[in-house]
Amino acid sequence: MHDHAPSSFLRRYVFSTDHKVIGLQYMFTGLAMALLGGFLAYVMRSQLAHPGTPVAGFGTVSNAEYNAIVTLHGTIMVFWVAMPVLVAGFGNYLIPLLIGTDDMAFPKLNLMSFWTFFLSTVVLILSMFVPGGASGSGWTTYPPLSAKPAFTGVGLGLDLWIVAVALEFVAFLMGGVNFITTAINRRAKGMGLWDLPLFVWEEVIASIIFMLSVGPLVAGALMLLADRNLNTGFFDAAAGGDPLLFQHLFWFFGHPEVYVLLLPALGILAEVLTVCARKAIFGYRLIVWSTIVAGLLSFIVWAHHQFISGIDPRLASPFSLTTILISVPFAITLFCYMATLYQGSIRYTVAMLFAMAMLAEFLLGGVTGIINGSAAADIYVHDSYFVVAHFHYTLFPIVFLAPFAGFYHWYPKFFGRHLNHGLGLLHFYGTIVFFNLCFLPMFALGMMGHQRRIADPNAFGYLAHGQHYQQLATWGAIGLLVLQIPFIVNIFLSLRKGAPAEANPWRGTTLDWAVPSPPPHGNFEAPPVCYRGPYVYGVPGAADDFVPQHMPPGPGAPTARVPDGDAAQLAAAGSPVA
């Protein structure tokens, strides 16, 4: 296309409007923040294993510091790792490539979105170094604890925390408009909605959920800021306000937010699983419709976070019902993924290992969610380590295992070189073993009655018999962090020493594999034309075991377009499941 890459270093790599550069900027900012979030987890776990003993690299952890560390670990991992990596990072890099266009619909808005996000990162880090310390009222920032500086002793730190989160929302609102508009209007010629790779569907639905759910919390953040600084009483019972209102505003966003993170992760999985199993996705349309239904349901589940907050019991049952209901569309998706593997010709790349591990580990998180979702059972496990374990069995696979799968899968596309396979295997097995060692004991801890967010469990005699589980979890956490070193080394080592990658190293069908690795500015030599759905593998009579979306119909590509999805695709692929 006519566009030429800007020549100056600043325009090219720092203030770039290229979706690929912006995507990588998001990803590496997220990676840096993950190191910070991981360090905080290490301090927290060390304190819990040996309360009161100085932590190597940090010192003695005071109760106030512990609160701040818990708060920042959660905030950073959700808002500054998961969001930039999963939604903005992979979304920016892959959406234009997968739909066959040269850039996002609004490249300048994209640039603005990243730098607003970057500013929010700076504000958050700043909030740790102001007088009074960083916010210590949890990543959910419930009032009344958060409503008056006197309650936590944290002044400016919490105000800056709110500002940082609000700025981040603004950044992702800009990004969301861009993603949705791009997918709606800039698809390659011939690419209908049902020809979109699932990753694009998942990113777009996630963006819509985010945009429609975050608004009330933006209003809530303004109200909280006013309560803290203008002496209003929105959330102050003494002034006629209601602290519970904030919980509603927070979770009206907070729960859809987990699906905002989950959907891109499932999208990455769909691409990796099909390429590495050499099979069409099972139930393409079923997955899309399930995701849409889940998106709608996600707006009416939020109050399951408030079963013991004093909401009307008549409200608890309907929210239990919707919560358990929402597991159905996701179960459908996961079963479709497993059916995709069935009778596939599976290539165990590191990406595929991570993708399959994500399926398995996320299942544990999903199944334990049923226990939390039932109001009666939740009353026992609420606010215990059981919830921490459940949460991490869902979020760790979403925020780390799926992006790892994506990163190993698309690294050759990003940088034109392969990651080292041996280091990748070490990273994979280490991560999985130590992740389970860290979080499996927490289910038991929760059942024993260990409450989360307590700096020193030894302060309560009846909890003492769980202490060795706490120590086991800490060894798991330390091992998990140490085993990320091969990953970091691999990223930078392979930039120089990795085996050169061709345009389509994994023999994929989607348009991202039709461009050189790494793709040039403007991506495609000429605007591509799409002739078929995204997952055409193993069609009899085809020249190869896959038929790319952009390959014109001809002798090597027998079908002009696989009609109407799944049954025909599967029949063509010779699968007995159809």
Added chain:
Amino acid sequence: MSSSAAATDLHAPERAGDYTSTGLPTGRVAIWWFLASEIAIFGGAVACYLLYRLHHPEWAEQAAHTVNAAGAFNTVVLLTSSLSAVLAHHAAEQGDGKTAARWINWTVLGGLVFLGVKAWEYAHEIGAGLVPAKSLFWSFYFLLTGLHALHVIGGMTALYVVGRGAARGQHLGRVELAAIYWHFVDVVWIFLFPLLYIAS
């Protein structure tokens, strides 16, 4: 086409031809999604207010202290400014950038008058001790009208920038987008005025 020119055009048709998958202008698709997210913000804030208001009939007495005449005047001003925004859009569709810019100036002037009256109201109320911390009603009053005023400023800025371009005959497609946004700001006020002023 140089890259800098491509980057400054919101619609950027020259980057991939005039082709769009839906046939709709990309800017129009984007502005509606943007408004959807804005509706969620105001919707959340207004819903909170309504939930309280329905439990507190006695707020009517406090709402009586708002200046209905000023609110009514501002309503007329905003509605009129929306009319000139429509006329600007119409002129832009005819390709007449100069006329569009003139109508946009009237709309921006309407916004300025609105903000002036609003500022006078605030000064009047704060002078009478009716500050945000006075009571929950006044907290909501300042939250909702303040949030709205910020959007008025944003809309005016967008209109001003678009108007300057239109006067030179550039980016006439953007006039529609700025006008749609202005109508949204107008509609929000149509909700706020009865809820905060006349429901007493």
